[in-house]
Amino acid sequence: MDPKxxxxxxxxxxxxxxxxxxxxxxxxxxxxxxxxxxxxxxxxRSALTTNEWTLLSNFLHAFDQQNAFTRIQYSLAELSSLPPKLRLKLSEVTNVLRELFSNVGPIIERSPDFHSLPVDTRQLLINHNLFVTGAVNAFFLCREVDIFHNMTAFNASNQLYGSELIAECRRNIAQYDSNGSLIKIFIFILAFSSSCSIVKYDNQVNITIMSSSINLVRIQNVYATMLWKYLVYLYGFKEAVPRFTRLVKNVLDLIRILTWITPNETRDLVVDSIVTETGRALVIAD
Structure with a gap:
């Protein structure tokens, strides 16, 4: 054999x-x-404890387990397959609206902290936070599925809310952090905040002090601290500050946009029913 x-x-x-x-x-x-x-x-080398890493992982898993992206894409495909005259009917668009908003309910329900609260506290949290939290969730999902590049959804949105409002919504969505995990975590923080609702004074409604308010503050602190540590871990202190600030500003801008929505009895009844269904499911779940 050749030695080579x-x-x-x-x-x-x-x-x-x-x-x-x-x-x-x-x-x-x-x-x-x-x-x-x-x-x-x-x-x-992060400052997060093992419990905080576990909490973060559970948040992301709870969100991803809903498989919202696939369901929304399926609803959009069904809507686009309809004859042109039916695509803009509110009864047909409702399925997409429901998928965008109601996904936030099961996510909150997965949190053990939610079930640790008394029923009356859960009800107040839902009344104060569910609408805005659901809207943030809907905006995030709109970005992830690129919903406004679907002409059927885009035309339906313009018809329901007006082109100027939709243009403002798109500008707000464009400002969302590119790291979707941060938004998913922030949705949990909003859900357990003292109040992120649009303030409307009503002298017929008594101002109720939440029971177990100390527990609620504890939950807020744990969630917000975990997110802050995670931001510092990913980006360092200097970059974490503007990113956290942007998350808060996105919500404030969204609340401002929601105040511009002009009343529409038919549309508002549909949206209110979705919010009510989601809230009722959360309160009675145990």
């Missing part, structure tokens, strides 16, 4: 345990990359 065809295999004792090499015919060594650990906490 015989591979020269080095003694295994000369190979480092930390590095693996492949010997080529030209006696050149190729360094193979070492596989990285799959652990989220590998070389973790």
């Amino acid at each position: 065809l015989i591979r020269n295999i080095p003694d295994s004792s000369t190979i480092s345990k930390d590095e693996q090499y492949v010997q080529t015919i030209d006696n050149k060594r190729i360094l193979l990359p070492r596989p990285l650990s799959l652990s989220l906490l590998r070389n973790d």
Whole structure:
């Protein structure tokens, strides 16, 4: 046999345990990359505790488990398959609206902290926070499925809310953080905030102080602290500040946009029914 065809295999004792090499015919060594650990906490230098990492993971899992993107895309496909005259009917658009908004209910329901609150506190949280939290969730989902590039959805939105309002909504959505995980976590923070609703004075309604308010403050602090630590872990303090500020500003801008919506009895009845159904399911769930 030609000696040139015989591979020269080095003694295994000369190979480092930390590095693996492949010997080529030209006696050149190729360094193979070492596989990285799959652990989220590998070389973790963040300030997050193990419990906070677990909470963060549970938030993202609860959101993703709803499979909202697929359901919305399916609803859009069904809407687009209808004859042109039927595509703009409110009864047909309702399915898309319901998928955009009602997804937030099961997400909140997955939180053990929600079930730790008394029923009256849950009811107040829903009354104060569900509409705006659902709207933030809907805006985020609109961005993720690129809904306004679907001409059927775009035309239906313009008919329901007006072209100027939809243009403002699109500008607001464009300002959302590119890291969708941050928005998912922030939705939980909004859901458990003291109040993120549009303030409308009504002298017929008594101002009620929430029971177990200390527990609610504790939940808010835990969630907000976890998000802040995660931001610092990902981007450092300097970049974390504007990103956190932008998350808050997005919600304030959205509330401002919602105040511009002109009343429409038929549309408002549909939206109110979706909010009511979602809220009722949350209150009675246990």
